[in-house]
Amino acid sequence: MEADEERGLAEAALDDVFIDDITFPAADGYQLGATLFLPRGTKRHAVLINSATATPRRIYKGFAGYLARRGCAVLTYDYRGTGDSRQKAMVGYNQLKSLDGFKASMSDWAALDAAAAVAWMRERYKPLPLNYVGHSFGGQALGLLANNNEISRALFVAAEAGYWKLMASPERYRVYAMLNFVGLPLTKMLGYAPGWSGLGQDLPKGVFEQWVGWVMSERYLFTDPKLPGLSNFANYKGALRALCLSDDPWATRPAVGLLCSGFSSIEPEILTITPADVGAAKIGHFGFFRPEHRDTLWRGAAEWIEAAEWRPPLWPTLP
Structure with missing residues (x-):
């Protein structure tokens, strides 16, 4: 019942926001499914929300709508091979088998998909500060983007360098077993x-295998010899605030700190938040985006994003 009430409140809060499901091309022309959230009044900021691994963009709908109500033009999108960016091989082909042979990697998600999303928002909302929200892998991707210098402010939510030994125990052992003894054999077979x-x-397949390789490496993606985008970490010079949720077994403080250490040209701000800080029983890896945190976590995040410098545009922006 409480979950139904929360969903109802979240939907009601979106009544005064324009929402449009769209597609836009990745850097190689691949069409990505996306949703644009627009305020009915003046647009003061542009915000790109970048998803966690295996997480559909609908998870971010409530938060995106909240930001739009406060004057932000917000884009959410699905990485290639997931959600509405998953294309079947042919009409009527079995959905479960349609990814068999599909070529994609996590580095593609960053270099081709996320970079194109940044470029799309930057071109569409030139007069506005462009801000970046990265959840888990979405935060990792920022460092890999050749155009991350277009970002004014980046807010990381549970974004970490996810080496398995930096995860909380006993979760680290479950993750190790699941990836190596369940995930990899199934991926090879299917x-x-x-x-x-x-x-x-x-x-x-390529996404999962690259991800497992990172999780098994002591410095996560930072020691991947096949990842040329690593040099782009040093190019980011905007503000960076990383939220570490104390009850998140994956994005622990050491894991968040390891990811932030890659941004060598700035001094990232890491904030540890406990459930008690916001009057909640739990938050975890995904809980930040629940509508119950509208007046606590969401408001604090929005106020930080809105601190990016804004000047009234001299020409109209696109809808």
């Missing part, structure tokens, strides 16, 4: 990583 194995969403 040609993709099935969501029903515990991932949440199906993942392309």
Whole structure:
């Protein structure tokens, strides 16, 4: 009952926001499913929300709508091979098998998808500060983007360098076993990583295998010899605030700190938040985006994002 009431409140809060499901091209022309949230009044900021691994963009709908009500033009999108950016091989082809043979990697998600989303928002809302929200992998992706210098402010939510030994115990052992003894064998057999194995969403084979390689490496993606985008971490010079949720077993403080250490040209701000700080029983890896945190976590995040410098545009922006 409480969950139904929360959903109802979240939907009601979106009544005065324009919402448009769209597609836009990735850097290689691949069409990505996305949703644009627009305020009915003046647009003061542009915000790009970048998803966690195996997480559909609908998870961010409430938060995106909240930001739009406060004057932000907000874009959410699905990485290739997931959500509405998953294309079937042919009409009527079995959905579960459609990712078999689909070529994609996490580095593609960053270099081709996230970078294109930044460019799309920057071109569309030139007069506005462009801000970046990165959840888990979405935060990791910022450092890999060749155009991350377009971002004014980046807010990380549970974004970490997810080496398995930096996870809380006993969760670290469950993750190790699930990835190596369940995920990898299934992926090799099926040609993709099935969501029903515990991932949440199906993942392309290349995405899952690259992710497992990072999770098993002591410095996560920072020691991947096949990741040329690593040099882009040093190019980011905007503000960076990373939220570490104390009851998140994956994005622990050491894991968040390791990711932030890659941004060598700035001094990231890391804030640890406990459930008690916001009057909640739990938050975890995904809880920040629940509508119950509208007046606490969401408001604090929005106020920080809105501190990015804004000047009234000299020409109209696109809708």
